[in-house]
Amino acid sequence: MTNIAFDTTVLSHFASAGRLDELKALTAGEDCILLGEVRVELVKGVADHPSLGGISADPWLHPVELELKELAAFASYKGELGGGPGRNNGEAAVLAWVSVNGGIAIIDEEVGRNIGLRDGIEVHGSLWLVIRGLKNKLLDRATAEGIIDDLISTGMRLPVTSGADLFAWAYGQGLLP
Numbered sequence: 001m002t003n004i005a006f007d008t009t010v011l012s013h014f015a016s017a018g019r020l021d022e023l024k025a026l027t028a029g030e031d032c033i034l035l036g037e038v039r040v041e042l043v044k045g046v047a048d049h050p051s052l053g054g055i056s057a058d059p060w061l062h063p064v065e066l067e068l069k070e071l072a073a074f075a076s077y078k079g080e081l082g083g084g085p086g087r088n089n090g091e092a093a094v095l096a097w098v099s100v101n102g103g104i105a106i107i108d109e110e111v112g113r114n115i116g117l118r119d120g121i122e123v124h125g126s127l128w129l130v131i132r133g134l135k136n137k138l139l140d141r142a143t144a145e146g147i148i149d150d151l152i153s154t155g156m157r158l159p160v161t162s163g164a165d166l167f168a169w170a171y172g173q174g175l176l177p
Contacts, residue, residue, distance in 0.1 A: 003103025005033040006061075008041040008090040009156070010106050010126050015051045017150035022143070024060050026133040033103070034061035037093035070096045080115060088112070095121060108158070126151065127158060127166065131175045141167070 004027055011034075014023040039056045046053045055061065066074055073096035081088035091112040098105040098121050105123040107113050116123035130147055133139040139147070145163030152158060160169045170176045 002030050004030045005094045007094050007107040008038045009108045013154045013156040016154040026129050032061050034063050035093040036065045038090040041090045070100045073099050131170045
């Protein structure tokens with residue numbers, strides 16, 4: 001079983017798009033980690049986005065708090081990501097936790113992904129999860145494209161402009177043969 005730690009952006013946009021069931025299916029059999037810093041960011045967003053309200057209590061997400069061994073890494077990543085006391089805490093926590101415990105960090109912001117890759121952390125974005133689901137026959141093409149269109153409709157910034165662009169992007173990234 002692989003640990004998968006989610007940044008706030010992934011969970012909030014899948015929830016806002018009404019696609020949490022698909023996200024659960026894409027990560028079935030994995031230990032899905034919800035870090036305390038991500039939970040706090042989700043709770044802050046509930047007033048504007050009520051769909052975020054139930055994520056923290058969803059049993060498919062394993063709540064985890066940073067421990068002493070992860071705190072030094074968190075401080076380092078937080079310093080690098082910046083943004084003051086209330087920004088980028090989720091990304092920093094995900095990077096710190098995965099750097100110590102292993103697994104996969106799911107982060108859609110390019111800066112966070114690049115920092116993780118530089119440090120040898122396996123880090124991917126939401127599109128990778130969708131393509132992995134397609135390759136594992138958990139999704140068909142129409143569903144995969146629909147998920148991407150729904151994520152984009154929530155304002156999520158992705159490296160594609162529509163679901164129809166997903167496959168060209170995936171081939172260009174070497175994710176599909």
